[in-house]
Amino acid sequence: MNILDNIIVDKEREVAFKKSLVPPVQLEQAMLFARPAFSLSNALRHSSSGIIAEHKRRSPSKAVINHDTKVWEVVKGYEEAGVCGISVLTDTPYFGGSLEDLLVARASVQTPLLRKEFIVDEYQLLEAKAYGADVILLIAAVLTRQRIRELSLFAQDLGLEVLLEVHNLEELEKSLMPSLDMLGVNNRNLKTFEVSLDTSKELAAHIPDEFVKVSESGISDTAAIKDLREYGYRGFLVGENFMKTTDPGAAASGFIKDLNS
Numbered sequence: 001m002n003i004l005d006n007i008i009v010d011k012e013r014e015v016a017f018k019k020s021l022v023p024p025v026q027l028e029q030a031m032l033f034a035r036p037a038f039s040l041s042n043a044l045r046h047s048s049s050g051i052i053a054e055h056k057r058r059s060p061s062k063a064v065i066n067h068d069t070k071v072w073e074v075v076k077g078y079e080e081a082g083v084c085g086i087s088v089l090t091d092t093p094y095f096g097g098s099l100e101d102l103l104v105a106r107a108s109v110q111t112p113l114l115r116k117e118f119i120v121d122e123y124q125l126l127e128a129k130a131y132g133a134d135v136i137l138l139i140a141a142v143l144t145r146q147r148i149r150e151l152s153l154f155a156q157d158l159g160l161e162v163l164l165e166v167h168n169l170e171e172l173e174k175s176l177m178p179s180l181d182m183l184g185v186n187n188r189n190l191k192t193f194e195v196s197l198d199t200s201k202e203l204a205a206h207i208p209d210e211f212v213k214v215s216e217s218g219i220s221d222t223a224a225i226k227d228l229r230e231y232g233y234r235g236f237l238v239g240e241n242f243m244k245t246t247d248p249g250a251a252a253s254g255f256i257k258d259l260n261s
Ligand SMILES: O=C(O)c1ccccc1NCC(=O)[C@H](O)[C@H](O)COP(=O)(O)O
Pocket: 003, 054, 056, 059, 060, 061, 062, 186, 188, 190, 193, 216, 217, 218, 219, 237, 238, 239, 240, 241
């Protein structure tokens, strides 16, 4: 089993346990559940930077990235820097995040929020809505076409946007469907942790124009973004490069200024 297999096995157990504690109807009664979501895809279409900045304490590939973060401080810093969207990791065992992080982020900013999670069940979409997310992530490597369809339609019914993540042509071809809003290419192979921006470049031509293209992972300088834009990418998910600094908001601000200069 690779790390992704392990994460999914653990996630299925975790979701089953959470369902036994909090029934779906309780999530539907949460205050934030009825709130209309912000559109990340629109923000990306009209943005000059396209940065989606991530709150990421640790990861399987890098271990600890930043343990001293205060979520509210990081996301406010990101918003002030002018990012288009903020990705909040909510997985605890592998990334040190939580749904509480998402709730704090929602209370702190008006920027579109992506619940960065390993989604295997509709229940997690109800959680995403109840805790203030605007967008959810679906990872093609761990879902069948049928499940991508069911989950994306369920998200659409809840008013959440969907970012579908692929890593190769096979995943892309099995996943294309109208219920997706954004197509993300992860430059990190989640099974081996190898990172190459060539993955985004190679897949770009295969992504139909109606989907906003997002390049994810391993982006550490503005030259990479200028290059990826040439391939039609409008969104750029950046985590470690900001989070490894003592002030992620300031790092994002400097990055965006450099990008726009
Ligand atoms: O980051 C990891 O090590 C990782 C391992 C296994 C599954 C997912 C993983 N990361 C999720 C992400 O996609 C990244 O956090 C995100 O794209 C930002 O990447 P980066 O800018 O390289 O921190």
